[in-house]
Amino acid sequence: MSQVDIDTSIGYALKRATSALRAAMDERLREIGLTVSQYSSLELIAARPGVSNADLARGVFVSRQATHQLLGGLRELNLIEVIGEGRDQRLHLTPTGARRLKEASAAVAAIEERMLDGLDQSRRKMLLDSLNDIASTLATHTTS
Amino acid sequence: MSQVDIDTSIGYALKRATSALRAAMDERLREIGLTVSQYSSLELIAARPGVSNADLARGVFVSRQATHQLLGGLRELNLIEVIGEGRDQRLHLTPTGARRLKEASAAVAAIEERMLDGLDQSRRKMLLDSLNDIASTLATHTTS
DNA sequence: CCCATGTCAGTATTACTGACATTG
DNA sequence: CCAATGTCAGTAGTACTGACATGG
Numbered sequence: 001m002s003q004v005d006i007d008t009s010i011g012y013a014l015k016r017a018t019s020a021l022r023a024a025m026d027e028r029l030r031e032i033g034l035t036v037s038q039y040s041s042l043e044l045i046a047a048r049p050g051v052s053n054a055d056l057a058r059g060v061f062v063s064r065q066a067t068h069q070l071l072g073g074l075r076e077l078n079l080i081e082v083i084g085e086g087r088d089q090r091l092h093l094t095p096t097g098a099r100r101l102k103e104a105s106a107a108v109a110a111i112e113e114r115m116l117d118g119l120d121q122s123r124r125k126m127l128l129d130s131l132n133d134i135a136s137t138l139a140t141h142t143t144s
Numbered sequence: 145m146s147q148v149d150i151d152t153s154i155g156y157a158l159k160r161a162t163s164a165l166r167a168a169m170d171e172r173l174r175e176i177g178l179t180v181s182q183y184s185s186l187e188l189i190a191a192r193p194g195v196s197n198a199d200l201a202r203g204v205f206v207s208r209q210a211t212h213q214l215l216g217g218l219r220e221l222n223l224i225e226v227i228g229e230g231r232d233q234r235l236h237l238t239p240t241g242a243r244r245l246k247e248a249s250a251a252v253a254a255i256e257e258r259m260l261d262g263l264d265q266s267r268r269k270m271l272l273d274s275l276n277d278i279a280s281t282l283a284t285h286t287t288s
Numbered sequence: 289c290c291c292a293t294g295t296c297a298g299t300a301t302t303a304c305t306g307a308c309a310t311t312g
Numbered sequence: 313c314c315a316a317t318g319t320c321a322g323t324a325g326t327a328c329t330g331a332c333a334t335g336g
Contacts, residue, residue, distance in 0.1 A: 006187055012184075013271075014161060020278070043150055112148070
């Protein structure tokens with residue numbers, strides 16, 4: 001019959017973990033003055049300096065319109081700057097953005113560390129690999 | 145310094161996996177006429193018949209006001225029924241709701257199965273355990 | 289010509305906070 | 313009295329779809 005058993009469903013466990021992580025991040029990041037979405041974008045821009053808006057959107061799994069709007073806010077906050085015009089616009093952190101991200105990143109790293117407290121190195125690696133594996137597998141058949 | 149490296153961050157991998165799963169579920173469930181949130185609530189009500197709205201809210205990690213609103217929609221669709229009054233209201237699936245959930249559940253099970261395609265049983269178990277472990281760990285210190 | 293991109297606009301979904309009555 | 317619950321309202325944050333100009 002292949003139904004979903006809520007207690008052994010990896011999908012449900014995924015949701016639990018994500019919700020808990022998101023709540024923890026939300027709480028800490030709010031103190032720093034960033035939403036989770038803003039933080040994620042800053043992190044990705046820092047990892048790939050000069051990225052385009054469209055690429056950023058793909059990186060955080062939303063439409064380019066959504067990131068476009070988000071970036072507007074980040075620009076007003078002077079956390080990012082856009083270099084280039086027309087179709088060739090590249091995103092970079094401002095010095096202020098880099099500082100803010102550094103602070104946020106440390107806070108998030110602390111949360112992740114606490115979250116992984118009960119897992120040894122080999123389990124962490126296996127978890128990371130498994131998560132990346134299932135994300136890749138699902139992405140293979142994605143319609144959008 | 146303990147910063148976040150996007151490529152080895154379990155938090156980011158978690159987000160990737162969750163986004164991919166959510167997108168896949170969203171697509172399939174839409175055909176069945178349910179949102180992901182609605183599906184999740186139905187699944188939880190099925191697993192714990194007679195659950196209260198407040199418990200449901202905790203189970204899906206949102207406010208009781210959010211589930212209250214969601215339940216209104218499910219009632220209009222005749223998928224659930226509420227038994228009891230005042231503070232003692234208990235949620236149950238209607239026959240229609242049970243049928244719809246069964247269909248949705250099979251679709252979601254298929255997605256999960258595809259997603260886990262590359263993982264053997266021992267890895268699946270380890271993944272499940274690790275996810276539940278980190279969710280529990282984070283929940284320990286949650287403010288809300 | 290085609291496709292990807294940036295961008296403007298409108299809309300919808302969802303969850304949140306605040307507030308209040310009820311009840312064990 | 314207190315804490316939890318159900319419930320009504322209002323608000324906000326986020327993402328989506330549609331549409332269009334631009335440029336490689």
